[in-house]
Amino acid sequence: MGEYALEAQGLTKTFGGFNAVTDVNLKVRRGSIHALIGPNGAGKTTCFNLLTKTLTPTSGKVFLDGRDITRLRSAQVARQGLVRSFQISATFPHLTCLENVRVALQSNHGTAYKFWRSLKAVSALNERAHELLGQVGLGHQAHTPATELSYGKKRALEIATTLALDPKVMLLDEPTAGMGHEDIEPITDLIRKVSDGRTILIVEHNLSVVSSLCERITVLQHGEVLCEGAYAEVSNDPEVITAYMGGIDE
Missing domain, CATH: 3.40.50.300 (P-loop containing nucleotide triphosphate hydrolases)
Structure with missing residues (x-):
């Protein structure tokens, strides 16, 4: 390169x-x-x-x-x-941090619009989602709805969803x-x-x-x-x- x-x-x-x-x-x-x-x-x-x-x-x-x-x-x-952060990675306020990151991971895996997939299939992404949340300091708030986060932590969540897209x-x-x-x-x-x-x-x-x-x-x-x-x-x-x-x- x-x-x-x-x-x-x-x-x-x-x-x-x-x-x-x-x-x-x-x-x-x-x-x-x-x-x-x-x-x-x-x-x-x-x-x-x-x-x-x-x-x-x-x-x-x-x-x-x-x-x-x-x-x-x-x-x-x-x-x-x-990847442009804070535009592509807008969060869903009533989903938890884990769910927000998982949605981004689904997008990266090409399954974002396959709503008929079972929850069990989607949960396979949980390990990576938890890992990303840990990277941005939100590991202990995985099940907190995004709307309850402080402004700074919302930005951290947005960075986590951006990282889920595996940007170069x-x-x-x-x-x-x-x-x-x-x-x-x-x-x-x-x-x-x-x-x-x-x-x-x-x-x-x-x-x-x-x-x-x-x-x-x-x-x-x-x-x-x-x-x-x-x-x-x-x-x-x-x-x-x-x-x-x-x-x-x-």
Whole structure:
């Protein structure tokens, strides 16, 4: 395999006469955690949608493990190992943690819509579901309904359901958004833990999280790449400081 797990070349998306993303080039090194940051309206979400094929690019190409996936549909891309967390992995509030993860496992095993299968057949997935819950710190809450979890633990459950899809590359869209300080550190530690053997691209506004997790950072502004580099380099770039109107929220 090549050095990069995920690449975008000249990625552009136009809505009418508006360029939401323009000529974005991105290389995410295999086994790394790479951040995509920028002020509101910079095009981060559109870029994520293009990478996961929720949107079709107006021009440009996307490569996963060196294979051109530009023309594939989002479901095909997910089956090849590129999974966007917190979108695909939305949880069912009235199912237990175990049941939520088991549904995701059924999807990965191609049995998600075979509702006539016996409970005994589905229960064969319980061992793996318990293992995944243990990985995200929810092993003791397997039978707790998702609706009873704290916000931070719901995010942990979403990561577990994403892991059930066996991703090679995970795209995490603002994983700590809306969290209190007490939840941010556990989720940051969890992302670091599950990154072992995987590649992660993350959109995150909390730059304390970015600085502690990410090896490389790409900054977007007005849908274009403003700069790229390590955190120390990017955070001291005059253009980045100006883009954030005088500073970056920590």
